[in-house]
Amino acid sequence: xxxxxxxxxxxxxxxxxxxxxxxxxxxxxxxxxxxxxxxxxxxxxxxxxxxxxxxxxxxxxxxxxxxxxxxxxxxxxxxxxxxxxxxxxxxxxxxxxxxxxxxxxxxxxxxxxxxxxxxxxxxxxxxxxxxxxxxxxxxxxxxxxxxxxxxxxxxxxxxxxxxxxxxxxxxxxxxxxxxxxxx
Numbered sequence: 001x002x003x004x005x006x007x008x009x010x011x012x013x014x015x016x017x018x019x020x021x022x023x024x025x026x027x028x029x030x031x032x033x034x035x036x037x038x039x040x041x042x043x044x045x046x047x048x049x050x051x052x053x054x055x056x057x058x059x060x061x062x063x064x065x066x067x068x069x070x071x072x073x074x075x076x077x078x079x080x081x082x083x084x085x086x087x088x089x090x091x092x093x094x095x096x097x098x099x100x101x102x103x104x105x106x107x108x109x110x111x112x113x114x115x116x117x118x119x120x121x122x123x124x125x126x127x128x129x130x131x132x133x134x135x136x137x138x139x140x141x142x143x144x145x146x147x148x149x150x151x152x153x154x155x156x157x158x159x160x161x162x163x164x165x166x167x168x169x170x171x172x173x174x175x176x177x178x179x180x181x182x183x
Contacts, residue, residue, distance in 0.1 A: 002030040008042055020050050041067050048083075057091035065100065077107045082116060086123055092139060094146045121152055132167075141167045 002011055011030070015023050027043045035043070048063035061084045068080035081104035088097035101120060105113050124147045131140035141164060148160045161180060168177035 002026055002033075004030075004033040004035050006035075006039075008039070011039075011042070011046075015046070020054060023050055037070055041070050044070070048087075052087070055090075057087045058093065058096075061085075061087035061091065061093075061096065061100065065103075068103065074107045078104045078112065078116070081107065082119065085120060089120075089123060089127055089143070092142055117151070121147070121150060124150070128163075137167050137171055141171065141173075 002014060015026065018026065024047060027047050031040060031043050034040075044063045044066045048060045048067070051057070051060035051063060064080045064084035064087060068077045068084065071077045071080060081100050085097045085100035085104065088094070088100055097120075101116070104116055108116060124143055128140045128143035128147065131137070131143060144160050144164050144167065148157055148164065152160075165177060165180055168174075168180065
């Protein structure tokens with residue numbers, strides 16, 4: 001059982017021998033005790049780590065959002081909102097990813113916004129390529145469909161269009177293929 005004013009090392013020692021779902025339960029109960037803000041962020045980060053490992057991306061995103069909300073420094077808020085965005089992308093929850101990216105933008109200046117946007121565009125590409133490598137063409141096509149609607153260069157859009165045409169052909173999506181081809 002975790003107590004409100006425990007230190008990080010004590011919590012880690014208690015969690016270490018436990019399974020992931022017991023850790024989730026213990027950390028959830030610990031957070032209900034309303035521990036100090038730094039310990040709350042620690043618990044949320046531990047939960048996010050577990051959720052990512054279990055590929056529970058929606059839950060991981062919520063934990064990153066909570067870390068961001070409990071952060072004071074703008075940099076820390078941006079980083080966690082960006083992690084939230086990436087987790088939603090991995091879950092194929094693009095509307096939620098857009099909202100998380102907007103939260104990150106709200107904590108940034110113009111230069112940082114451009115930088116973050118570039119990071120997210122590259123993350124979308126990496127995720128789509130990963131889905132293709134894993135034989136998940138349908139999921140990859142959804143990521144590319146989102147990516148082609150984003151603000152990217154015409155050259156990048158052309159490349160993505162070619163990849164999408166190939167995916168639609170392999171998936172037997174004739175209607176989508178013909179629409180994108182302009183037939």
